[in-house]
Amino acid sequence: MSTSLIYFWACAATAVLGGLSVVVAKNPIRGAMGLLMLIVSVAGLFLPLHAQFLAAIQLIVYAGAIVVLFLFVIMLLGPSASTPVDRRGTFVRAASGGLFALAGGAFWVILARAVGTGGPAAPDPSFGGIDAVGSVLFTDALVPFELSSGLLMVAVVGAVAVARGRQGKRSMSESELEVARTSVPLPDPADKGTGVFSHEIDDRDAGGHAR
């Protein structure tokens, strides 16, 4: 077993362990630490693929910024952030775990058969350097680079829209709506002709204009 293979397996095993601990951990801090482990080992996997720049970015952005942000949020939320143990659906969970293992096994077999059937040649050592990535980003891949700004913009606007929704003083909660709906009785069918409904609508409209 060559050194590079040992390195690969070490990184891959750490990544899988980290991923598992994110899913399994009851304590959110442990989960965040598992995520950190996953991110660092995936950054390690990028290195033998000549993607040094990507590995550095992965460490700076994900490990440095995003996991720290997660930790801040968890600390702000405090101990109430952890959910009580839920024992419902143990069978479903076991079954889904079994199915997942089965699918993973099948996937493994297929991939193992696919090994050695070609694929792209190993990249040039300068492939993932800063200058190589930069020149591709601003020449060949300019269109997707510009389009990604649209993606970031919609993510920001969406986050603001969802976060601001809580402050809506005028928006009714579901239960309030239920109350409102059930507390407005239908006018007696007998006096349908007297225009009770249109009267109500006019009232509402007037109120709407007043505000």
Next chain:
Amino acid sequence: MSIALALSPLLAVGLGALLLMLVEAIGTKAGPVPGTFRDVRGLAVGAASTLFAGGAFAGCVWMYGVERIPGAASLAPWLILDPFTLFFDVLLCLGGAIAALLAGGYMPEHGLERGEFYALILFTTFGAMVLAAAGDALTLFLGLETMSIGAYAMTAFRRASARSAEGALKYFLLGSFAAAILLYGFALLYGATGHTDLAGIGSAARQAAGRSPLFILGAAFVLVGIVFKVSAVPFHAWTPDAYEGAPTPATAYMAVAVKAGAFAMLLRVLTLSLGSPAWTSWASGWPPVMATLALLTMTYANLVAGRQESVKRMLAYSSIAHAGYVLVGVTAMMRDPKQAVAGVLYYLVAYGVSTGGAFGALILCGSRGREAVSYEDIAGLGKRNPAVALAFSLFLVSLAGIPPMAGFFGKWLVFRAAIDAGLYKLTALAFLNSVVGAYYYLRVLVYMYMREPAAGAVTAAPMRSGFVVTALVVSAVLVLALGLTPTSYIDAAMSAAGVGASG
């Protein structure tokens, strides 16, 4: 400059979205009472006219002939600018404009008047237009995510409602999972072929690489990711909850534009990447998979839709069922791609205007605190408010596929393409399904015209809004025009399909 002309639909919507955000930030006046929301009705006009302008630009480029614009091909393979793209641009802008107009009426009525919604509609449409034009896995993924994230945020827009939050969370988690599967699939395809552009993957698929296990696995993952967005059974679980929880204009938008964008992606991948003879044959390719998905989707959605007590949820299942009918047309691409793609394109337009109108009519049926949700809510609406009931009936009849409405010709074209492809059993089952589907559409009509609300029961009070009425008029005119004079629209779909199929 000529590239700007070719990209004008995309630029109009993208720049319009940025402008709208500026206007929202500095232009709108604060409400008369401190702490209340601003009056953002003007933003609805702005969003709708931006989208109509985007659609008009696409129409103008179409008339001029996009092949005649020098430099339009220079963006390939990132963005493919051809009649197929322009056709989808018009459809997506139309769907977005209808949703923006509906929001202009619905949002103030239900106390949700926040300007972000219109910016989200514009950005989501921008993403869907990128998706329709994408000729490379990278741009395809960027477009898909832009579209999806906007749709997640729109679903969660009514944060105070637990149902909205639940639907949005399900949609977000499952959607992210599906996007990850799609991305993994493209990574495997890249491993098998060394290409990320769809046409390059397609040309490699014609050689030995197309039958390697890696390629098959990658193609399967990509298709799973795409049919999730299309919401075909068994990848539909998010649809009813997300559609029911979302504010109704967002539901209309998802049912029209997001679905159309997802089908654009499916058609592109199937024609460009998986269009080789081996992959389009029944014995060794995707047609049996698509046929099974179509059958499952139609049958399951139609059976479940008939059992719903909520009209909105029924319309959500109906949108799943229509995805099944479209998948019948997608399966028919195995024999004669041009005719089948034309059928699918026409169907998407016909379905889009009908379902957009149906959700719009549902909005018009209810007012604040008295939203129309269940069948009982709209009982006797034909007498209380004949105009709303008439509009609702028009769209439902079109969705049911009864002539002379748009939906009829959509089904006719798709089924004819399927028969020409030799899919007799599938067509027969699809026809049976549309008969079953007519049951629950007509059930709404029965409630509106033949039932009276129970004494003392709460019914929905119809609202009044010029915005919603405008959206309904636009949809109704298109439903009738597509149904009564289908020839020119079919010709347009044919010329869009020709280029889309040959790539």
